[in-house]
Amino acid sequence: MDDPWTAALSARQPPPPQGPPVAPMPSMAPPVGPPIAQLQSPNPVVTDPQARSRRPWRLFVVAIAVALVAGLFGGVVGSRLASSPAQPPTRVSLAPASGGNGTALPRADGSIASIARAVSPAVVSISAESSGQGATGTGFVVSPDGYVVTNNHVVEAGLNGTIRVSFPDGSSERATVVGRNPSYDIAVLKVPRTELATVVLGDSAAVVVGDTAVAIGSPLGLEGTVTAGIISALNRPVTTGGEAETSFINAIQTDAPINPGNSGGPLANARGEVIGVNSAIATLGSGAGQEGSIGLGFAIPINQVRRIVTEIIETGQSTTPIMGVGVDNDFQEVGARLRSVVAGGPAERAGLAVGDVVLKVDGRPVADGTAFVVAVRAKAPGDSIILTLKSGSSTRQVELVLGSTTSGP
Template sequence: MPAMSEHENLSGGEHQGREAAAGPEPAVVGARPGWAGAGNGADAGYPAPDPRTRVVGPPAPTPADEQGAPGAAPTGAPYADVPRQGEAAAPAPARSTGSTGRVVAIAVAAGLLAGAVGGVGAYTVAENRSSTSLTAPGTVLPQSSADLSARPDGSIAAVAAAVLPTVVQIEESDGRGGGGTGSGFVLRGDGYILTNNHVVAGAATGGGSLTVRFQDGTSVPARIVGRDTSYDLAVVKVDRTGLPVATLGNSDGVRVGDTTIAIGSPLGLEGTVTSGIVSALNRPVTAGGSGDNSFINAIQTDAAINPGNSGGPLVDAQGKVIGVNSAIASLGQTQGGPQSGSIGLGFAIPVNQAKRVAEEIISTGRSSHPVIGVQVDLTYPGPGASIQAVTPGGPAEAAGLKAGDVIVSVNGRVISDSTELIVAIRSYAPGDTVTLGVKSGSGTKDVALTLGSDTSQG
């Protein structure tokens, strides 16, 4: 039976450009065919992603939909299909990728221009039909004075004013004519910036480069300090000091219904602010592409997140970062309509997880992942994750687990399949002790297990 190597899938090792081997698709809560993923897909047995699409897009265009054709929809944005009833899916990274991102941005600008021209045309026709002025000469319509006062604390305007200076746009070039834009935010005043791995991955190869653009309009080159494909996180560094720093919150205190504010550069439109609420917590999500699957214990939000928002902060009503915007779900063209943008399904990496990874990368250039030392059976129908093999000398063996046991919970959190197990374990740190609910034979027991560590370098 195909098995998912928990060691390999939690290693976060670099697999750029590697094609994933075909295999049975796991029953992923937060994932289904057609959703983009990033991570160690080859070892996990995930279906091979199309290497031409860093993220999942709509089906191949018909001639009428080709770039530049009249009425053509923008292509290349990281969209994914909506799951069937009762089935969640792993969304695509919300990053504006490659030259396509630029085409979409240009298309948006062209659309605005066309609207302006159309408006002038309509006004001219109206004037030709009648010589009557829209307002009588000398008429002054009533208007209130501009409100230049500071907005109250906790308002979206006040939060945006405080957080915007800490948010940056990241422009990536792969050195081969490709590239794209994403977002990030300042972790330290001496130039350390956090973003998604998929935002900067193209620049990690020879000839690639990164440019960081600040809210004041200045741009400076940046270098990659380290990255983690499994967590879809990266730290970059610019040679600047005295930068305004984002305030990190505590994602353990986030609750469904809390206010969320997303800030970033969707479609290259830097400094864009959208708002919503926390729609769900602990959403198991796999995201990415090119053979690199990231497993995210995501915060779900209905704040509008679009390609280019990736790596930007998701903040609360106090302006504290609670997550790193990483992925979106979209209808795409699977429902017979045109490609669409945000449908209110955005996903962010919890800041507590991101903080730990960033601290390790800044200190050592590497990050560690918690492991339990098992391989799980991808064909097991559930509920739970069935252990196919136990790593000799690993944490699971030390805890007394054996092949055939089924893990049904982690610290009380119900586990429905192998991906949920990986996502749940990844939300902890190496050295943490967790209680596993284990179905063994005809009974179920609680097993205390201390998580091991697997270190990777991006």
């Protein structure tokens, strides 16, 4: 039976879509990496193993060819030098490198080095441990008085144990959980410090495909690791987590390498502003020989994170938008068919009925139940949305005001 108002669209996880498994990044004791996420995407192209085995042979042939040519050339030159009179050595004066004395050249604004320099002082490593089990991940400081943002799946292992935050200078503090929202895979920690370096939050709505993307974190416990790439895609429907606590992410996709331990760390733009929280990766699977980064990483847009974090810091809780419906996970056609409608909920008040198929949310096509939930979670409670529905043989549009449910500490 659906729980009125708290059944956020569907408490059941839709069947995993086809494509590479996407996971929250595991962590480093072990590294809490990205959870392997589920997403709608084609199967990855796997390199032909035969082509891979031929490559060393080709390199070997090239190396032999170079050695033979060098030997022949050396013999000819050597014979000529032997018959020529000795020449006095030429004296060369080399100018010192610009800057001299090991001084680094200035980096242009927008360079990877300048982005790393701006963001890294506010990036921290996080370890969570309880009952002999633990995990590690990444976080970033959002206020000078000690509030730290990370993924919910990074801190879960320490909810009944110990969570520690390590700073770039090597010092560390025990942290408390201020609040968390598993639906968005976001958690906020507090450490007893002041005057901390903080990140600058950007505007994820202004991000476009092709923008510079820089990920900073602690993959496999290697603190302060910087990787770079571009924004590969936007609005990727990604789910992570288990049946009990599934996160639905309207993700930013990037090819900046993200690995286990990067979870909860910042994804920054060319201005050094944080535009997302690194949360999940797609892999080829354990049987494919590559379980780390394959250039498919996913981050939670910072505009969603900003709302949730603000609510948690102010109240210790955060809200999640809901419609008061259940989704039919067995529906095989395009769209999301409603399995149930909660009495008195937003959907019923707007005139939705069991059997209606949601085709679009605010003009955004809905491929399946997961895409539907993600599209709604990208909004905020109280937002008005336009649904395009198929009811029987007819299509109609309905305006609906989203309700809310609350996530506690």
